[in-house]
Amino acid sequence: xxxxxxxxxxxxxxxxxEARLRCSPMKGHSHVYWYxxxxxxxxxFMVYLQKENIIDESGMPKERFSAEFPKEGPSILxxxxxxxxxxxxxxCASSPSKSSxxxxxxxxxxxxxxxx
Amino acid sequence: xAKTTQPNSMESNEEEPVHLPCNHSTISGTDYIHWYxxxxxxxxxYxxxxxxxxxxxxxASLAIAEDRKSSTLILHRATLRDAAVYYCIxxxxxxxxxxxxxxxxxxxxA
Numbered sequence: 001x002x003x004x005x006x007x008x009x010x011x012x013x014x015x016x017x018e019a020r021l022r023c024s025p026m027k028g029h030s031h032v033y034w035y036x037x038x039x040x041x042x043x044x045f046m047v048y049l050q051k052e053n054i055i056d057e058s059g060m061p062k063e064r065f066s067a068e069f070p071k072e073g074p075s076i077l078x079x080x081x082x083x084x085x086x087x088x089x090x091x092c093a094s095s096p097s098k099s100s101x102x103x104x105x106x107x108x109x110x111x112x113x114x115x116x
Numbered sequence: 117x118a119k120t121t122q123p124n125s126m127e128s129n130e131e132e133p134v135h136l137p138c139n140h141s142t143i144s145g146t147d148y149i150h151w152y153x154x155x156x157x158x159x160x161x162y163x164x165x166x167x168x169x170x171x172x173x174x175x176a177s178l179a180i181a182e183d184r185k186s187s188t189l190i191l192h193r194a195t196l197r198d199a200a201v202y203y204c205i206x207x208x209x210x211x212x213x214x215x216x217x218x219x220x221x222x223x224x225x226a
Contacts, residue, residue, distance in 0.1 A: 041218065042217050044216070045215070091159045104150075104162030105214065106162075107159030109157075109158055110158070110159050
């Protein structure tokens with residue numbers, strides 16, 4: 001049973017380009033979460049999605065960032081017109097339900113975005 | 117969101133027990149205490165969680181103070197592979213938003 005798969009693992013973009021990060025949750029998981037981690041900092045919540053629905057995007061910057069989790073295929077985090085401050089590790093996590101008291105979130109290994 | 121306070125870093129010798137403390141004085145009755153760890157260049161990994169009673173699993177033990185204002189993650193015999201950043205997180209029952217602090221960076225000495 002494969003874990004949470006993220007790709008690409010590393011992505012380099014020039015300022016103004018677009019970055020697309022993909023996340024395939026664990027089999028049977030319908031809840032996906034995206035987090036961002038700046039160097040030497042903890043993870044910051046960005047968005048929570050279920051299939052075809054954005055449940056909570058309170059951690060997403062209002063501009064240039066969007067996320068989707070279509071009925072078929074992986075979840076996508078899209079960053080338009082990237083700036084140097086977007087350089088970070090982006091982690092995806094999945095769970096079978098939203099309830100935290102039943103246990104764990106399963107994290108992928110992250111996508112590391114570098115903006116030149 | 118209730119906050120947690122952890123030491124920035126700790127050191128331990130290999131094969132010795134490690135006690136990682138976490139203060140959460142503003143915890144509410146429905147908050148679960150979760151611990152995750154993040155190895156270098158990897159995503160966070162679940163370690164253990166609990167509500168009121170102490171918990172044990174194959175990775176670690178979680179000791180929760182009687183007033184729940186603090187907890188301690190116990191690694192019974194540290195190995196070099198346990199070197200990681202350990203995060204103590206409070207989660208409101210039935211919610212999903214994990215608030216990560218800066219955690220404790222554990223260094224294990226051979």
